[in-house]
Amino acid sequence: MALPHTTTISAMSSCASSPMKDNNNNPLFAAFSVLKYHLSSIISSPPATHDTVHDFLLTPTPKFPLGIPHALGLHISNQPLHHKKNVWWNITLHEALTSQAELIRALAAEVCGLTAIVNKHLPPPGTTLPAPPPAKQPSAQPPPKLPKTKPSTPTPKAQTPVKGPTKPSTPTPSFTSITKSLARPSLILSPTPSSSPPTVVRKTLLEICTYLNDILANLFPGSSLSTARWMKNNNLVLVAGPDTELHHLQKASVALTRAMSHFIATNPTTPIPITTHENVCWSCLLIHNIPTGASSTCGAYSPTECQDTLACNNPAYRALKLTRLPSWVKRPDSYAASSSSSLVVSFEDPTGGILQSLLSHHTLYTFRQAGDLHPWKQKPCASASPTT
Numbered sequence: 041m042a043l044p045h046t047t048t049i050s051a052m053s054s055c056a057s058s059p060m061k062d063n064n065n066n067p068l069f070a071a072f073s074v075l076k077y078h079l080s081s082i083i084s085s086p087p088a089t090h091d092t093v094h095d096f097l098l099t100p101t102p103k104f105p106l107g108i109p110h111a112l113g114l115h116i117s118n119q120p121l122h123h124k125k126n127v128w129w130n131i132t133l134h135e136a137l138t139s140q141a142e143l144i145r146a147l148a149a150e151v152c153g154l155t156a157i158v159n160k161h162l163p164p165p166g167t168t169l170p171a172p173p174p175a176k177q178p179s180a181q182p183p184p185k186l187p188k189t190k191p192s193t194p195t196p197k198a199q200t201p202v203k204g205p206t207k208p209s210t211p212t213p214s215f216t217s218i219t220k221s222l223a224r225p226s227l228i229l230s231p232t233p234s235s236s237p238p239t240v241v242r243k244t245l246l247e248i249c250t251y252l253n254d255i256l257a258n259l260f261p262g263s264s265l266s267t268a269r270w271m272k273n274n275n276l277v278l279v280a281g282p283d284t285e286l287h288h289l290q291k292a293s294v295a296l297t298r299a300m301s302h303f304i305a306t307n308p309t310t311p312i313p314i315t316t317h318e319n320v321c322w323s324c325l326l327i328h329n330i331p332t333g334a335s336s337t338c339g340a341y342s343p344t345e346c347q348d349t350l351a352c353n354n355p356a357y358r359a360l361k362l363t364r365l366p367s368w369v370k371r372p373d374s375y376a377a378s379s380s381s382s383l384v385v386s387f388e389d390p391t392g393g394i395l396q397s398l399l400s401h402h403t404l405y406t407f408r409q410a411g412d413l414h415p416w417k418q419k420p421c422a423s424a425s426p427t428t
Contacts, residue, residue, distance in 0.1 A: 346365070367384055
């Protein structure tokens, strides 16, 4: 039994069930949209009586001859509906509904819930709503006259000349970018490791360039060396001149090594074996926790043995272009039996990406042991102690 002074909206049992393929084209959806719009307008408008609401809901329209509630399959009892300001009708359609009957039941439940909110604030029967306050009447006094002012003539603004499209300015290249782009090719001459420092005579750079430029001029006219420099390990770096390409140095490498093997030897009749390779950026890798293989009867593993086991067990290491075979960080004859130490490996790495790729794997396997990888850091030379 419905409570007094309430508006009850319920679904009729005679609603036919049919699938809803498109809510936008469904007559039921259209009727409900009209009902929701007008109910929202009535509730948010100035106070309306229950007769106004009821008459509107039952008024036939061209689209709905029997009234909107009948088109929706809803029954509305003739009870007063009280106005409540700021009541929002939040009635939504659910996409999961598959029939009109399910839609009607869902809509009826939502409308009844909103109606219950309005019913909580209904006045007792026969109560009249207060009339709105009267609007203010305009004052009979004439408005004050404003003093007359001469209209000011606007001064014409000076037109700024329109500039044509400007050409984009080209930034001036810096000295560093120019010198970096004009990097000279260079070649490295490396005496064999068996050559100790006393065997190599370090000629001056002027003597070396003068001696080798004569050989280059005979092989490739116009080719020359700009400079040369000695490295700590007795390697000699030859820097090409402005008109000399790398392939000129590579083709002349046999003649250059033959000449230098006699030129820097202590005894010119006993040449020093020299190898050559292109001067490229390289990286150095440190491999920790490697068994040295030292025992009471034999010394530590040789560089060749270390190279063979590293290449056999690590495909990534096998692809490296080594500039130096693996070597121990200490003298091989200083290791005790059953000891472990670290190996250092040098390889070509123009961009530094090869070293980072190896470090990301963390380990290399050698002599049945997983060695930890770290970048090699050159220790600074010990400074001489001050004398007093």
